[in-house]
Amino acid sequence: MNKIHPEIHLVQTSAPSRPAIPPLTALLAFERAAAQLSFRRAARDLSLSPSAISHQIRGLEAQFGVKLFVRGARTVRLTADGERYFAKVSVALAALQDASRDLLRQRRDIGSELWISALPFFTSTVLIPALPDFRRRHPELTLRIEATHQYADFNASRVDVAVRYGREHSTGLKFEPLVAVKGLPVCAPALVKAGLRSPEDLSRQVLIHITTQPRAWPAWLKEAGLPHLEPRGHLWLDSVPAMLEAAEHGLGVTLAMAPLIKARPGFGKKLVAPFAFEPAHSETIFLVSRTEQARDRRIAAVRRWIAEAVGRVKA
Structure with a gap:
């Protein structure tokens, strides 16, 4: 008896063509460079290096086989292809x-969570002591607070409100001044007892710095009329709480943010x-939110709460 073998037909199909869509990082680099007509400014906007921007754009040019920019010694301009693509x-x-x-x-409209990005010292000094008041007034809302020195990315993260220095990356954002702060030298009482009486005496002390603000002490010394003062040494730390703890332990003198420092537990005893x-000279700390959320009742509630908390610290 003959066995019947089923017929198998192999049909070869061509693989789907690869979409001509470059990586998003390359498109962002091109868009910023084309908008700014500067690789350097594009790099600043995207927190990259100018060489990284140039590399991404060369990748686009290689993919499409066209020149997108005409590069000069210090300038760039779009080609005709670059203008159409931009x-x-x-x-x-x-x-x-x-x-x-x-x-x-x-997500924000239907949720009961609010995300706050704030400077670590501001968080510990102003926000945390005021949390019981917020919970009492708004039990239906849950706060998620990120204590960081990094600028909040309102486009790519969940942050609803930020507390930060300066007005960088301000497109589409509302800035409200919260408090003007000044650098105030503070130290352990033992250093004062040992003879620290005037700014000139800092030449016998260790200056405690925060790594994110390397110009803070030089600027303060210049205003004090001591631009060439040489201290006994330097200590660099990566956060304001760490600086203050080092000062409390008598390791040197640091710059605190006045008037916020007055709210730190132990100020006047552990620190003077x-x-x-x-x-x-002063710097402004801003409350930042999205412009389109100006009428969001939850954002308004957080705004009032933070402003009142700052007012209690300043009083």
Whole structure:
């Protein structure tokens, strides 16, 4: 008996063609460089190096086989191909950004959580002591607080409100001044007892710095009329709480943020201000939120709470 073997037909299909869509990182680099006509400014906007921006753009040019920029000694300009591509890429990226914002807005509108990004010292000194008051007034809301020195990315993260220095990356954001702060030298009482009486006496002390603000002490000394003062040594730390703890242990003199430092437990006992001199220069701490959330009742509630907490510290 003959066995019947089923017929098997092999049909070879061509693989789907690869979409001609470059990596998003390359498109972002191109869009920023085209908008700014500067690889350096594009690198600043994206927190990259100029060489990284140039590498991404060369990758685009290699993929498409066209030149997108004419590079000069210190300038760049778009080619005709670059101008046409920029017109379409900028629209596409704006659409992606709008879609992402809509999703985030939907999550925020239906959620009971609010995300706050704040400076670590501001968090420990102002926000945490005021949390019981917020819970009492708004039991239906849950706060998630991130204590960080990094700028909050309102486009790519869940942050609803930020507390930070300066107005960098301000497109689409609302900035409200919270408090003006000045650098105030503080130290352990033992250093004062040992003879620390005037700014000139800092030449016999160790200056405690925060790594993110290397110009803080030089600026203060310049205002005090001592731009060439050489201290006994330097101690560098990566956070304000660490600096203050080092000062409390008598390791040197650090700059605290006045008037916020007055709210730190132990100020006046563990830490004292040895000088009467107060610099004229100040920095502003801002409350930052999205412009389109100006009427969001939850954001308004957090805004009022933070402003009142700052007011209690300043009083």
